[in-house]
Amino acid sequence: MRGCSVRAIWILNRASKLVFSRRFPTVERQWQQACKKLEEQAAPSSPSLKYLPIPMDAQLIQAFHDRKQREGSVAGCGIRTPHSEEGSDSWLDDLITRHVISLQLESNGVAGMLWPVVLHTSGTYQILILPLVEPRHLLAYEDLCHRIDCGGAVTLEDTENARSLSTILLGLPCITGALALAKVLGEVVMGEVAEPEMYINTASTMGGLLDTLAGGMGLSSIGAGISGIGARAKPVTVPVAAAATAVAAAAATATSAIVQGGGKGLGKSDKDAVRSFISSAMPFGTPLDLNPINLLTVRSNGFTSQDGPHPEQKQPAWKPYLYRGKPKMLFTVHEVVTAALYDQDNVADIITLGGQILCRVDLEGLPDITLPIHCPNSGQPHAVTFHPCAQVPEHGADKLTVTFSPPLGNFVLARYTALPSVVKPPLQGFYQLSMVSKNEGAFLIRMKLMESWKPPLTLDNCSLTIPFPRRRILAVDGVPSYGQVVTTEHSIEWKIIVSGRGHSSKHNEITFSGTVKFAPESVSGQASQYGSADPYEESDLDAEALANNSFEGAEVGDSGAEPAAWEDPFCWEAYNYAKASLKIVGGTMSGISIDPKTVSIYPQISKPPCDFSAQVTSGEYIFWNSLGRYPQAAS
């Protein structure tokens, strides 16, 4: 079993038309031989497997279409329903089958299964990748699809003969590899290849950085996105300045992708981009490098005699070029705070903090950087994971020191989660909404901003959105104590602090109360929803239930909520909530920081300029209507 070899790749567009397909004959030959071998060796009683060639495009589309019919949607249902057929994915009753699918094929009278096909949806494209497995894996999976009497892909008593889906997946790194490949392909096909964005605080040495970027890596031009930085004296993000743009104009061969729009990376011809990515990343179907930016740079630039190897050290495969230019270092800590605030006595608020340390190290040669990360005693990060280039440190008491050999460009050095124990949540308070009549609700929001937070941490941007996805807002009555309100058809947006304005500490406590009037709920819509809905409600009270046009204990907006997607955490539409969006600059919530002075470089060189900045943004930051229902989870 090789790591991850791919038999074929297909890309379909929104209309399920095939826009790209690629087969890898050498990998296919291996599969064919394995099947033949199995056929020859097979005892008469053992399950047999007939070799099925890779389907032609038309067959594949048909198979994919059939599967969609069978499973109910593109990704399928995942769990077993009364409509599930034996042998289909949903028969397995496991949601991973929404991502690792099987296709039923029939060619020349021989029917068979194509598995595992990794399905990745990127924008409007569906990417299908068929990695090479051993025939026994396919047999085991087919067996599972037929064997399990009542679903439940995992059994405790997992034996060599009767494997569970989990052990099959555990034994197949190629699926993991294919998923990673699919993700990158998705970025390539969408033209969204980008390095991680880094937040840069303008207060520091912006000019120097620009120089660095401009002179970086011996490339002559910089993406358009950066050009404006100097003009605007504001914090900005540094977009990818991928080396890629350079020789674009000169790339007359069909194999080169033309790069446009700076930060956007691969542009004009998605097909060409995909094609050239595949031919560089996996010439024979076995991916060897999945960094599209590096691949593109190599493809566009090639190597000159100037790019000689490092005299002593071996150059890592992920760093095709050695940096030449002014040395510079930049570190950013970016934290994302998510919160579910209940304002209930019996339910604890949930606040989680995830962070990442981003780096850009522009140094010549192949230096090792040692970076001490300062962690407050109370905010020890946990679940820290690192970039492959890092040597995993021994976990120290209050310090976390990472040694790494930096790759080119921006990269995420480490990720962690931390307890936000240093400071209180940036926004605290409650949101209440009660319906005073069918079409009118009274609401009250009261919040404390940045309570007990100290400079340099400042709230850069803060707003609160109250969505009513299924009601049309006619009017909102009420003025907030601070900030402005913008009403759209389906939401109220309270802009508390607009970026750049800052806010004074006297406005730390803010309220917003008022009423909201909705358009009457459309009767026709209700009727249709309930017409189909109520066969479930079998009682003599049906008529009343219908008259109330809502199910048990319904609240505003409960009625007719569409079932949530499997990718949603819950049915958002069934709840009333206010969602905050904020950005805090000047530090981290966890207290994690990096002191640029303590960064050490080996082999030692004179200290290059080194910057550190930090910011906190919000993920799902939700105030649940404390007079209504709320989703929760035990922790």
Place this chain on the structure above:
Amino acid sequence: MADKGGVGKVLTVQDWEQLISDFRISTDLQKKWLNLWPGLSLLEYALQTITRKEFPIKAQLLVFIEENSEVLLGSDIAPGMTTILDHLRSVLQAPVDGVIMTNSLKEHMMVMATTVAVVSDVLHTALDKLESLVELFLVYINRPNHTPDRQLRGLACDCLRELEIAYPCLLYSCVGQLHTLCLNERTHVNQNYILLLTTIMENLSCKMYTARSKSNSYLPILQSAAPLVPFSVPFFLVSSIPGKEVESIPSRELTPGNLKEFRKVVAFLWERPQLLTTVGMLDFVSSLIKIYKALELSGSLLKHHFSNLLHSYSPVLCHIVLSIYSHFIDSFDGDEGAILRRLVALSRESSQSLPFRLLAVHWLRGIDALHSRQRKGSILAPYAKGLYPLVFDSLSLKSAKLGALAQCAVAVEKEKASVNGNAKVESISSNKMLKEGMLCVSSYTWLPPWSTETRLAFHIFHKFLTVAVPHLRGKQRDLDSFIQSTLFHSLQDIFVDMAKKKRKLVPSLLALLDRLVACDTHRKLAETLLRAFNEELLPTLGSDRQLPSYFPLLEKIAESSDIPPGALVEKLTVYMFKTVEEGGADEDCLIWGRAIQVLGICRTVLLNHRSSRCFHGLAQLLGFLCLYFPDIEVRDTARLYLRMLISIPGNRLRYILNYGDERVEEANAPKSAKVSSLLKSPSPPSYQGHKQSPFVSAYVHLKRVTPLLVQHSWSLVLYDVFQSKTTGALDEKVGEVLKTKRRVAEKAEFLATEKVPVSDALVPAVVTIVPVDAEEEFSSPAPSKSALRVMDSRTSEVILILRKHFSQIPDFLNGPGLKISVPCLLIFQGEIRQRVMGDSELGEVDSSPSSFSQLSYSWPAIYAVILTFTTTGMYGPIPKVRVPFLLSEPPQKTSLSRNSSRRVYQDAARKGKEKVAPEPEAAEKDTTLAVAETSMEDLFHKLVSIELEPRQPVPTLVDAHVVFSDEEGRGVQGRIDSIPIGIEDLFLKPPIPADVSLPEGAGDYLLKLYHALWEASSGPGRLGTETFSLQDGHNEVVVEGSESVKLIEAQVDRVVMAVERHLARFVVAVNGPALISMTKDGGISDDVLLQEGVESPLKSAAGGGSESEVSSPQRTANNQLALQLDPRERMDQRFSPQEEGSNTGLGSFLVLIFLPPRYHLLLRMEVADYSTLVRIRTDYWPCLAHVDEYLEALTTAN
């Protein structure tokens, strides 16, 4: 170029694009192109195009060649390969100009050439081409650190690696140089060198150095003096069989020296694994694992070098560690914690994409499974806390985590069971996991049932239920320990509670149950849950308007034959009472619907339970419905079910109820010969519960000789239902029922007066079935109570007569009772058998009637027929009937010509005589058709008589089962038509005591008996607690009389004719001169008339007492003529019959019928011109309903 292509056309860019896409779409389109352009010329043309300037789709062209080389090159590889190699060389040698010649073109050419070489198996088709290709690449890679072409060198490594994979050990001789190259290469392409080396090492260790040796002399692997170029393919590969190259690799001994070399290379390889890219590492470690396995090296070194990858945020790198783990579990002993912790963290990392987080949960469970496979213990449980879903986890992730949590819960439960309380208390209890885990989808309880949350919740419930007892092929698992676990109990509580509070979730619960039932392993769980619903949910449900929500659940409970349906039926009964009582006029439709549903559940109960178990409750419910439900359809169905319940044995009942369903199913199912013939067979197929021929009833018939007067095959038999009520054991509920009944009856009356069409089924039911209430107005005033206390001489005389009578009646409890005999005809229809068998078994045999005549030489017959009978009615065992031989009935005469039929008849007659009659010569004489035909009847119809010993005089159905041998000696058995036993079959004459002189004394005795019984049966308890002992004196009986009246609206002659025809045997006296004359003229048998003449002896016998008392019943019965007829007057009247016509009637028949085993039916038929009033008394009131029907039929039947 075009001339070479054979077609005078140049392919444009658009043409190429079209061609490329067509080749991908289907083979048909491929062929279309190949017809225009032979493959080879297409290849050449493509290759020439590539080096052209200004050609935008070079890459596509090369991929096109790669993907279609088999088609393009055809069977002879060499020429195509030569072309490709030529072009490859020229491209590689050309300087890079950035316009026509680019590095990427060179790379692509290399890839293409290698791919084509591998796919077309160049080793066996063009060996020299392979060698030159390898040489070409070797030259390239032999320039370490050469900068500008480093990318090409890297790619050359990849090409060589691809060839090495295709032909294992192809490059084994180059290992030494390659090792050196790897050591030297410092640019970023060293990954390619390393991977090439690893692949070769892998092939060497797995496929070549497979033998073990301890010899010290060894052939060094790494120190090869030979230069890389020229290269020649190893001899063993050259001689190998295509596709089986591995088999020809010579096995070499792995000496310690070689092993050392291997270790050296491996040590070099992992020196700086972080130099590799993520995916490169995946490939690399996969090979390394194989090398380790092959060399039997310890996995701890791998673990040491690579376990740090676990802390990378790349899932691919994590999986590498997992791969090492799953191959070297032993090396990780005790260190699983780090892996599990990392995976738990991965599943919680919101920055990872969803599939990876799902995978992380799978890996966790996979590791747990691997671990328990090895050491029989789950290691996942301590990490349960980390598997709790987070609020913002997507639903699919929640599902995965909860599934894993279910696994933890079960593991904890098992541990608890095995350690027996001695366990460490640190782990979370399984209940807690369940409750807290489910909290994240708690919204399913109020969201609509079609929400994703609800589906998820039930998916997880199913997981929790099933994960403890996995499926194992062929093994039946024991669920008991799980059913007794606390986890199961809390699940059960959740379900019961949920059903109680959330009616809308009942369908989801049902779906869950269905799923459990569908699985062999877990069916028992569903049954346990159903029982819990029955025991815990049902009592809490109100019989109110919410009950219908639970109907599906109740039906499920009813389906389970292990759960007593009593509580359920009771609940439904109360519900129906309430519904009928409260139902408003505007809710008719709703109530009707509910009743239909209730009936459906009743049907399910009937189908799945022994009738004895559910009998009482069901009968009550159905009885109520058929009497009081406003809708006629419901009443009819209920009546049908009730009759079935009472009269039909369980198996047959189930069959009948299923019959329609099966037909529908069969109609939908694919047709089989059996099914179709079954449907075609003229009479309904018999029950197929036993192994028997389903067709027997089609051609073996058992028919009554005398048809029943009352034609329906079901008689309403209510002995059980209403007797229980007469016991007076009315509980509170029944009291309520009666109240309701009264109200409903009033309602019905009201409807009737309003001329609303009321079902005719309702009114007679009320009148005939309910004896006590309805009789009051018709019956004579009850005898004075003093008669009970003071026994006067008349009463004592009555008692004396009765004592004498009863002492004549055999006591069926202590010996053989009285028997009745029902004569029947057994008929065999050979023709139909032929047809049926032809359809079902012979398939192709012509089934037209003419074939029968051709078969005439063997007139069909059946032999050794044994008929056995069963009935569920209250009858003693029925003796078997044996028929040694039975000829087939002649085929239908219309279908046979006269001649052939004659021949057939003669043949049959001869055969019949031969076999039945001992005198063959007699048969030979009967040569005329007429004679044959007369004897046919006896031959074809065997008269059999069914002997029945009634325990209660109620009509019934007697099921008949036949076993016989056919002509071929095959044993056939099957059920045949049932024989209905009507009330008239039970009519007997009372036994006459031996001391009565026959025949003169008998009439006298019977008349006395008639009057005595008439008096005794005048009302319940007429004779108080007086008991009469039966024949042996062991048992004593009480006479409890009931009476009823029936008005027969028919002309007198019709009545008289009917009596003469059907009741003549039982008439003990005829009163009234007009009637006497009519009966005399009508030819009623002399016996009866004569006995009428001896009427006076009775009078004299009774004369000892008060005459008025004796005659009091008659007097009150509005006929003073009785018993006062003078013989002379009678004679007079006989001569002057025309003076009748007064409204007082013409006279009366006194009819005394003995109903075995010990009951009586007394009729006093007061005949008038246009109607006859029948006063009925009996000491067995349940027969009244049948008598009523019988009397009705008496005059209407011809």
